[in-house]
Amino acid sequence: MPTLVSVFDRPQDIVSAVKRLRNRGFTDLETYSPAPFAEIDDAMIEKPSRVRAFTLVGGLAGVTTGYTITIWMANNWQIMLGGKPFSSIPPYTIIAFELTILFGGLMTALGLFIVGKLGRKRDPEYSPRFSAEEFGLVVRCQDRDVAEIEALVRDNHATEVELVGA
Amino acid sequence: MTPPPDTAATMMRPAPALRDSQANIDLLRVMDGISLKYLMLLATTVGFMLLAGGTWVYQVYKGLGIAGYAHPVFWGAYIVTFVFWVGIAHAGTLISAILYLFRAKWRNAINRSAEAMTVFAVLTAAQFLGIHVGRLWKSYFILPYPNQRGLWVNFKSPLLWDTFAIGTYATISIVFFAIGLIPDIAIARDRATGWRKVVYTVLACGWQGSSKQWKAHSRTTLHLSGLATPLVLSVHSVVSWDFAMSIVPGWHATIFGPYFVAGAIFSGFAMVLTVMIPVRRIYGLEAYITDYHLENMSRFLLLTSIIVGYAYLSEYFISWYSAVEFEQTHFWMRAFGPYWFSTWCMLGFNGILPQLLWFKQLRTNIWFLFILSIFINIGMWFERYVIIIEGLSFEHDPAAWGLYTPSWAEMAIVAGSFGFFGTLFLIFLKLFPVVAIAEVKELEIHQRSHEGGTH
Known part of the structure; x- marks a missing residue:
């Protein structure tokens, strides 16, 4: 399954990217952020934490x-x-x-x-840059959707998009 | 599986060099390298610690006779210092929990170091219970455990409430401290090499800052703050009940709960200033722990000093107004009796001297704050000395009065407790980030992304 890793500079960009992706029906998402941003977590998970x-x-x-x-x-x-x-x-x-x-x-x-599923191995998509000051968004999708997702995240000011694990 | 379509994304670029954040670089640098000055300081604190340890071993061998106890004073410098360190431990939780609930963002710069001081101060204080009981090997009697005699502990005793309060406080402050550290340890893990990498990888528990983790982490911090806020107010109240539940003149007062809690926060903030002003200077953290933070802390000092000063005055008023001869004698002896020096240190350093903080020039003068904080530490130690020793010295019947002077052994162990606290803090400086990096970055990124953004 193709996995797209995109990098953002600002929290509001990744929030709008997440919202648009979810509206389009892409739900296999994960974000990495260097600091707590409630808006990102709320966009990803609507329910209050257990x-x-x-x-x-x-x-x-x-x-x-x-x-x-x-x-x-x-x-x-x-x-x-x-x-x-x-x-x-x-x-x-x-x-x-x-x-x-x-x-x-x-x-x-x-x-x-x-x-929080702590005490497990980190995801292969995780990178030390996400503990610096950039935000990461991982989308797992079908092959046919790669182009659409890439356009969408770039439209939301993703600074980099990378395709891993084809 | 079909090959992915040919898009720009498939053209793998070489990974760019890590663009690290300035906060990571500045704050992780504190952990790097060990200078000669650091080693000398560490040697001093370890020396004091060994002095206390040796004295303690000698005391266990010889018995409590080497302490300065003299009839009727059988609570001495150990209990004074126990209460002192429990008080110091209050600033960390106040800053982390109460200011968190109030959304006071300036706490981000100082919460980590204050939480660390809380943990170390509680650990220091807890040892004094063992030192004070003398027969260390029987101190587990305080716990309710099933035993052959079928006896249980007395849950109506304030000393037992104290055990539960201190035990809970130590546990919860360690949990709070550790959970706050996890994201920062992950930052250190991603940049460390060698043995540090291994240690941080284990301690970071696989933290990667995913939305699931942050969401759970924020919720955990909120709930722990909600639990720690009543806890921090209860702990020193319970400590004060060790005294207030008795009928000793000078102890038997309903004001003791809030009076002790305000004093604890007062002394805790003073200790945070005493420790953080040199750390900030030595490691050049002025950009993170700014003059604004120190000024806010000094406002807290002023507020709590007023509360403590009010408590001192109302104690005198109530003893006069009560028309109880024993109370009146006790408070007369406080000010003009043989322990007058301790009393005037307490009143001067805690009640009067901090009033200088009404002046902004002094609030923003770092040297003044540093020296004042040391005086407050001394004053708060004497406050506990005054309450405990004088209460026991001048109980009801003058025929049963007696004076107490700390012995060399007690002084060595009290001095050593500062060595123990200092050693733990110095080791902490080199192992973990002294400022909560993730929380500092939260503010930075917010600021940056709302300046001239295209949104």
Whole structure:
């Protein structure tokens, strides 16, 4: 399958190229950018990131664990302290609060690795220039579409277009 | 498969030489080469660290008797320094999380170094818990683990809340720091050679800046900021409850939470200035960490100094207004008792001296900021000294009063903690980009692509 790698200088150019390609029905796209640009990511992926689900699950697990271990442990071997109830919610809320953040934060980090597909080999199209200041757009397409795509990205101020992997 | 049609795209050009961004070149250069001055500085900090390490080993062997504890003061310089370092650790998360949520873009220049300082300061602080308990080999008793005695820890104790708060804070600040580093490590990976290439390739976790990765990364940063903001406010509140939950005069105050948090942010910003002003000068980073950034930080210093100064005054007011003799005596002894020197250092360096920052000429004077930040560090150490030592020295019954002086062992370990912090920071300077390159570039590219564009 032919793969077109085009290079852009400005984020707004790659955004309009992505939008036009997607309108034309080319969906096998990937972009590389040297810095976070929400407009590029939003043009590529419309849905909000699934990382949010990880944070929620982690936070809920943390708050549950916090209250469960404190209440269970205090009642497992009851020791009267200051005449206060064994299941004292106010002090245990501090433990539950800290564990909410601890578990939520760790799950968020795990979410980044899973959702962002980290810990894998880089794509062959990736180049160190995309960690300098240029933007890369990779389109996988049918042979008959190469000319159209090339014209389209050049129209959007692509500075270079290269055909790899015919 | 049919051969691709003959278009301009099929004519493979030789790859042009890498057109690198100026930010990459300038900021990665900090990591290159090790000068004699750097080695001398590193030798000094490692020397202090070894001094503290040796003293600690001796203390473990001899017991806490070599510390200056004297009845009734059994919380000494170790706890003072623990609270001091936890306070220092607050600037990083404030800059990374709270200023991120407020979309204060100027944080981009300083967030990396501040986050690094947070991690190193928490690691330094955490050691003081082990140093303070004396019987280091029993410090795991603080964790709720199943044991043969069937005993569990006391979750109603502020000391246990502290364990959970500090543990969470250390973990989350390391996670925050590491996740922010990944794109910058990828930048370093693409330009490194030799062993560095291998290390950065592993640490970058295959980062390539794809839309999927950036989208997840932005969302992760947002969520971690949302989690870290209440965390940073809670950590020093919980530390303050170590004192406020007791009934010791001078400690038993509801103001302690916000008072400690403001003090922590105050001291943390001071430490960021103390460290970053020399780094900026030595590595010529004036284009990235500009006078504007330093001035913004000094405004924060002024704001938090006012809050801290207000807390000092309201403590005095409340003790007078309470008509409780023990409280009044405590605060009289603070200002005019045997520890008057510490108290006036605290009031002068934290409350009065920073008021000079009302003047723009001084806010923009780098030398002044540097010297002021050192005075604030000293003042904030004395603040904890005043609160902890005087609280214990002059408890209710005058017959039970007693004075405390730090011993040589405590002073050596306290000095060594600065060596430990300095060593970690110096190593960090040579291993990772000291300024968040990707975030600096985000601003640069935005600016560049909206100047005279054809759109």
